[in-house]
Amino acid sequence: MQMTFYYLITTILSMVNLILLVYTYENKKANYYFMLSMLIMALSNCGYLALARSTQLYEAVLANKIGYLGGCFIPLITLFLICTICNYRVPGWLRYILYGYSFFVYFMVLTIGYNDLYYKDIALGKLGDATILVHSYGICHAFFYVILYGYLILEIALLGYHLMKKSAISKNKLWILSMMVIFNIVAFIIGRMIHPNIEIMSLLYVIDGWVFLYLQKKSMMYNLEDSIASTIQQQEVYGYIIFDNELKYMGCNKVAQKVFPDIAECKVDNVLEGAGQIKVLTEWLQKYVNEGKDKYQHRNGEQYYEIKVGRVLYREQARGYVIEIKDETDRLKYMSLISNYNNELLAKVNEQTQELREHQQKIEELYLQTVTALSEAVDAKDRYTSGHSKRVAEYSRMIAKRLGKSVQEQEEIYRAGLLHDVGKIRIPVDIINKKGKLTDEEYNIIKVHPVTGYHILSGISGSKQLAIAAKYHHERYDGKGYPNGLAGEKIPEVARILGVADSYDAMTSNRSYRSGLPQEVVREEIIKGRGTQFDPEIADIMLQMIEEDKEYKMCQNDLQQKTILVVDDEPMNHKILMHIMSDEPRYKIVAVTGGQEALKALNHQDFDLIMLDVMMPEMDGLETLRHIRKIYNTPVVLMTGNKTLDTSTDFAELGCNDYITKPFLPLLIKEVVYNMTERTVVGK
Known part of the structure; x- marks a missing residue:
């Protein structure tokens, strides 16, 4: 043996x-x-x-x-x-x-x-x-x-x-x-x-x-703390719900169970089944798997949460899925209180948030005033190119959107467009407005304005990207531009976008020595500069925009102002929306407090968008929407604080184009407004 x-x-x-x-x-x-x-x-x-x-x-x-x-x-x-x-x-x-x-x-x-x-x-x-x-x-x-x-x-x-x-x-x-x-x-x-x-x-x-x-x-999956440590560096107190690769529930921590108490009844090693909270969780998972959507907002009573869905990784291998829950209540609390305010609540809001709001508002207002003032000061020096900066900003934002940039990135590029020529403020007016050909000396003075703009903007807090855009917007893709002779993708992307937008406006605007060029001539010039003067991808986007601009509206000196009708019985919400859109001069807000007033306003004026509150006395938002749809096809966005309503189904059946929930999130508001009002504008 x-x-x-x-x-x-x-x-x-x-x-x-x-x-x-x-x-x-x-x-x-x-x-x-x-x-x-x-x-x-x-x-x-x-x-x-x-x-x-x-x-x-x-x-x-x-x-x-x-x-x-x-x-x-x-x-x-x-x-x-x-x-x-x-x-x-x-x-x-x-x-x-x-x-x-x-x-x-x-x-x-x-x-x-x-x-x-x-x-x-x-x-x-x-x-x-x-x-x-x-x-x-x-x-x-x-x-x-x-x-x-x-x-x-x-x-x-x-x-x-x-x-x-x-x-x-x-x-x-x-x-x-x-x-x-x-x-x-x-x-x-x-x-x-x-x-x-x-x-x-x-x-x-x-x-x-x-x-x-x-x-x-x-245990790499069942041990929640161990799994999360493999993928996410925790900075605060988060909630986590873990699933395996087959979407079977593996466990959660106490924070997640507090936010979604129904999950305590779910069996480990089983796919989640049920209604209410469980249905919401399964929908988030399925949308992430099928569509890649990974961010959501969730409200639980008076608490607001930011939800992120992602993969659990170990040794660079996907071991499952994780739903991360972050409490955003403190950041959004004052807006939540505003949406349901009364005199007592308003006093508490003012007491608890006044200092923070004033500080933030001052920074934003000062920044916007600086941007606007500098932009207008530059345009004021050239009587022939008045409005040039705003148009370049608009064209740049159109290009950015087609490149798939987020709303926030589009805003940053728009502001860069407003200030791209800020360095011209130090160039003598007689050179800027000279009718004849510039001398070599005068042209060299003009060529200094990108660097001058860079130094001006570098002195403003939070304007680093704007300064970079101003410095490099005259660089060429083939490296023959100025001031540094950068080539290809070494030129910052925002500067490459501005370069195309700036050239387009220069060709289509009236100048002291010529009228704006025809669209076909502009098109040929951009094709000629593709890969030499311009980034090929961005040039192609501009060519596409020109192709769609059948009525030659895109190059008009004054971009058409959009009018938004806001219907809400709470005046404070009017103020919030006006503040959110205050840095968008081409949007005008007309505010009314009821459905009857809204119908009267529609009889006297055309609007590009209607933002309609659902809960209003007398004629509520849904009844008002029914009356509107009998006559008008104007896009309508409903505003609601009701999280339990099946908005995606109920609102669509009434002819609603989109909906937003309170409290208002600035970036979400802007994204909805852009999507609703820019459908027929070239580049949007």
Whole structure:
């Protein structure tokens, strides 16, 4: 019988298990119980192998003591591991008692060869080609059975209780652990019945190691803190809900459960099913998987949350999905109060938010005033190109939108367009307005204005990108521009956009020495400059805009102002919307407080957009919308604070083009306004 080979194989396999576990935990905080169990299993199997190879009694006794490490400590560590998985915290005093008992039993083991307390009548024997330790049991050996069977009974009881109890613990993991414990008991008893000197535990340690490796792999998903640490650096208190690659629910933390209490009823390892909050979560997941949409806003009572959906990554592999929940209540609280204000609430809002709002408002107003004043000052110097900066800003924003830029990025590019020629403010008026050809000296003075603009804007806080745009908007794609002779994508993208927009307006505007060029001539010039003067991609976008501009409206000196009718019974909401759109001079807001007033206004004036509050006294927003749709096709955006209404269905059936929820978010408002009013404008 090749027993030595059996112990050699089990020892090698247990060592491999330990190495695999260490490798899996590379760069991560190891699970204490998994790591300790695998280490003791490997040491115990080394002891069994050493015993099989022993030739002297003292060698066999020492090897047997090493082999006993698993018997004394593995049942206890497995019990603590099960407690951890079941979210049961063992009290410190009880933990010390249990560890103390295991160390006491192992101390009895260490007395083998010195007294008869644990083993007596010890001698060497043979089983096949392996050495065995022949012995009879001493009185203290009974303590070992308490460890062997007592801990196993506790493990089975704990696992059975949680298998029957409804909890957020993975039933799969509990069943696997239950099967492992039962298998260990049955295998140990059968092994003793077959031959009392065959150490079946050596094989069981290998099998248990495989089970622990599998559970550890699953723990990468089930252990919420561990999973999140792999993907996201936490800066505040966030809520997290974890799903595997098959969209099965894996668990959540307390913050997430507080926001979505219905999830406490969901079963781990199952796809979420249900209505209400559960339906919302599943829709977010499906939209992320199918459409890539990863950001949402959620309201729970008076609390506002920003929701992000993403992947859980480990070793650059996608291991599942995570829904991140961030509390945005503090930032949006004052707007929430405004939407439901009364005199008492208004006083509280003013008291709690006045300083913050005034500070923010002053910065924004000062910034906008600076931008507007500088832009108007530059245009005022050239009587032939008045409005040039605004037109360049508009064309640049059109291009940015077609490039897929966000609303915020479009705004930044628009402002860069307003100030791209700010450096001309230091150029003498007689040079700017000269009718004839410029001399070389005069042209060199003109060429300084990008650098001058850069220095002017660099002195304004928060204007770094504007300064860069002003400096490089006369660079050419082929590197023959000024001031630095940059080429290709080394030219900042915003400057490449401005370069095309600036050239287009220069060609289409009336100048002192010529009238604006025909659209076809402009088109040919842009084609000629594609890849030399202009970025090819941006030039193609401008050519597309020209192609769509059949009525030659895009190059008119005064861009058409859009008029928005705001219908809301709360005047404070009028002020908020006017403030949000205050930096958009081509939008004019007409405000009324009721449905009847809105219908009268529509009889006397055409509007480009109607923003209509749903909840109003007398004629509410929905009734007003029905009256509007009988006569007018004007785009209508409904404004609501009702989060429970199925807005996407109910509003669309009434002829609503879009809807927004209160409190108002500035970027969202602007995006909706642009989308609704710029449908028929070239480049929008």
